[in-house]
Amino acid sequence: MPAPRRPGPQPPDRPEDRAFLASYDPSAFERPSVTVDVVLLAPLDGHLHTLLIRRPGPPFQGAWSLPGGFVRMDESLDAAAARVLRAKTGLERVFLEQLYTFGTPGRDPRMRIISVAYYALVDPGRFGEVTVPGEDFLLARIQPSRAGAAPVLKGAGSKPLALAFDHAEILAAALQRIRGKIDYAPIGYELLPESFTLHQLQQVHELVLGRKLNKDSFRRRLLASGQLEATGAIQQDVDHRPAALYRFRRGAEG
Amino acid sequence: MPAPRRPGPQPPDRPEDRAFLASYDPSAFERPSVTVDVVLLAPLDGHLHTLLIRRPGPPFQGAWSLPGGFVRMDESLDAAAARVLRAKTGLERVFLEQLYTFGTPGRDPRMRIISVAYYALVDPGRFGEVTVPGEDFLLARIQPSRAGAAPVLKGAGSKPLALAFDHAEILAAALQRIRGKIDYAPIGYELLPESFTLHQLQQVHELVLGRKLNKDSFRRRLLASGQLEATGAIQQDVDHRPAALYRFRRGAEG
DNA sequence: TTAATAGTGTCTCTGAGACACTATGTG
């Protein structure tokens, strides 16, 4: 939620500080590893889906996991999340926001790893761009669930998927976050192509919220919000009356 | 925000995993330091206040900063925040929630430090319990400000305080978070003693939101929410009609 | 023409704001 991060104010450059810095021993404290994990969400076939990667080695070898990776020493957390997402999926210029930081000791059996979780939202068309280099991946369907309930994932088989590490918890936190946010923040648009119908926007909101919405008041509310702008075009190739297409008015988020 | 954290599911114990673990070299990646910083908030004299600690050494020697400290290898992030708050202020059993993680390279001039920020809410009476061992501290007044505007801090002098590192940004994020949350989450009660009047509760909401609220609808809304329970007692030692005292019904958060 | 979805007009219900009024304490 904070605004874009800048380096903070710099302290005055004084000789005694330089002496202190030179004598400072960064190895005095044992340090944890820090990673980012990304929950990538998009609607597909009437369900939310998330991208999972099969773990190529232990621990949890063969299990499904969120795309993740270590934070480098010279990059911000936001930059690490964008880099990891690009490296693991090929996707760039994606809506990406910090979610929560998970750091329970033992969440990774190898060593102490603190993971800063992010969530990313894309429109379903961009799932087509996904290329996972040399790795097995899956777009897992997230079963509709009400707030509070743990989300259930479905892959190709009939059994619900279990995720590696505490990734089920991270996924649940991401779903809870967008559920709480979609009513007042313009995140629904991130799950749709550039232009869309009001019905498609309503379907996205219903997917995220896990319940049906009233058509009339949804239309009224969104049209009154000033967030939408008619493109002038209408839907093509539908076997019923085509709907007007809208786009999100960036900047005018009221 | 996620439910209490447990260690994730453990992988099956297989011989080949043990071999992998034995060969795993944790020093292969350079690691950042990880700290927690705590924004402690309480209402006092009609203003929100936050506890600051004077930096005893460089960088930013003599400047005011949030209480913080390194995360130990064997404790969770929540536990680290509670421990740091206890060590720096003596306060225990405080409402404490993770806020956001700040990790811009250069935010600490000494080395790469990633800080998991928390915010803590206490009632003003508990400020009396605060003891900062051998350290200079200050309860700084947060000037009323509307959403979006950067918060302004006042200490004893007339000039606004500047904080060390990116701590002003962390404070701003904490204020923004509780502003967004107080309308639907029972956090206002954390800023009040066990029993309180509706007027005191309204004042706390007004402090957090930075604006006056309508008395009638505030009363109606809170009484209808089912969150409040009359204690049966009334205010003492006031020079006007005493108000009824209420307490928060924990568990019944609707 | 029918089926299907898009889109409009209007009634009702609920919650917030406004305001008038009564209640109960102190000095």
Add this chain to the structure above:
DNA sequence: CACATAGTGTCTCAGAGACACTATTAA
């Protein structure tokens, strides 16, 4: 008594749900 704050009753207005109705496309 005056004065201050606590607390109630009721009117109005705005937004959400419900529902009836019209519009426009394909088959």
